[in-house]
Amino acid sequence: MSQSNTTIPSGRKDIAWNYATLPDPKNPNNVCCPFCGKVTNGGIYRHKLHLVGGNRNVKECSKVPKHVKEEIKEFIKKKNSLKNQIDDIPHLDDIVDLEEDEDEEDLQTKRKGKRPISGSSGLGPTAQGKKSKQTGPIDLYFAKDVKEIVRQRRGKNKGQYDENKKKLREDAVQKFVTWMYDAGIPFNAVKYDSLQPCIDAIENFGVGMKPPSYHEVRVKYLKSSLTNTNLFLKSHEEDHAKYGCTIMADGWMDKKGRSLINFLVNGPKGTVFVESVDASSYSHTADKMYELLSRFVNRIGEKNVVQVVTDNASCNVKADNFINFKF
Structure with missing residues (x-):
């Protein structure tokens, strides 16, 4: 050339x-x-x-x-x-x-x-x-390795970076709890395991994400959540049939003085809620409690139930004896 x-x-x-x-x-x-x-x-x-x-x-x-x-x-x-x-x-x-x-x-x-x-x-x-x-x-800049300069700059600005992130978090948390107070959401909701994935997903989207609409919450995502829940319960039922499960009856008294019994099923993957029954009229009757427990044993499947767990009330003890005799 x-x-x-x-x-x-x-x-x-x-x-x-x-x-x-x-x-x-x-x-x-x-x-x-x-x-x-x-x-x-x-x-x-x-x-x-x-x-x-x-x-x-x-x-x-x-x-x-x-x-x-x-x-x-x-x-x-x-x-x-x-x-x-x-x-x-x-x-x-x-x-x-x-x-x-x-x-x-x-x-x-x-x-x-x-x-x-x-x-x-x-x-x-x-x-x-x-x-x-x-x-x-320019020679002063290239006197050191680029990666070394990156490391030094990040270390030098780490304190200011942490302070800025702290202020940003305080502002975000303040707005989040204000929404909780307006909506009447219980304080213990922040302990749910599903909250952190929600925060991460919003962060991945970035600035400008619009909140879900009323229709999305009431129709679209409610249907998808129902589908996911049914699939989740189906996986539990498959494990109950394979490994067996425990029926648990938890009785308690609400503020209106009603005797309620929560029925849950425990298996290898954990515990799932089945139904809450108002037993105010027969919670102290052994025969009625026996009929109620029998119904849930049949509902879960006699072959799948390993044991039934209740509190030690006298009516429950008699009902358990009836259950053992029948099944």
Whole structure:
């Protein structure tokens, strides 16, 4: 390749300039390909696309040597990898800006319709007076490994980060509990295992998530929850038939003085609620309690029930004896 009739401006560090010529040294946006002679209007960035190909908006050079194409591809790959590492550094704007190569500079020039100040390497102010983000020599930044700088910056800002997260959490919790108070949700609801997955799902969605609508809560997701619950109970029933289960009767008195009995079934996967019965009229009658327990044994399946557990009230003791005799 020969560039004897052109002048490449000094300070150009993009490798593609080694395979480019400038018909007009004062206009770096028009770049000529030394292999096929095509003049690309778009600076060194579009010229690189012309050399490596693969972009539908830029015609690929048909005469570029294979080793040149591979060399430029590797250069682009390394540059993008470095930029990705830099993006991970907190408050990068306060440290230093990456050395802008000519592709970015020429794109800005094309958008604004003006050339950069003569001799600019991308680090100085532009014709519009835009100031660079650089606060020190680029060599100072690259004196250390990028990963080490990331680690140091994160450690330095960890205290401020933790303080900001604390304030954000306090604000979020305040709004959450305000909703709980308005809705009359019991305080122990925050102990449910299903709350944390809910918080995680909202966080994964990000900012701007809309709350569920009345229809979604009342119809759509209620039906899906019912389906999931039935599948959950079915898996328990399969285990009850395979391993056996325990019927548990838990009697208690509500504020209205009613004698209620909660019936639950315990198996290998845990305990599930079956039904609550108002036994106010016969809770102290052994025969009635025997009939009630028998009904639940038949409902769960005689072959599946290993034992029946109740409290030690005298009527329950007699009812248990009847159950043992029958089954």
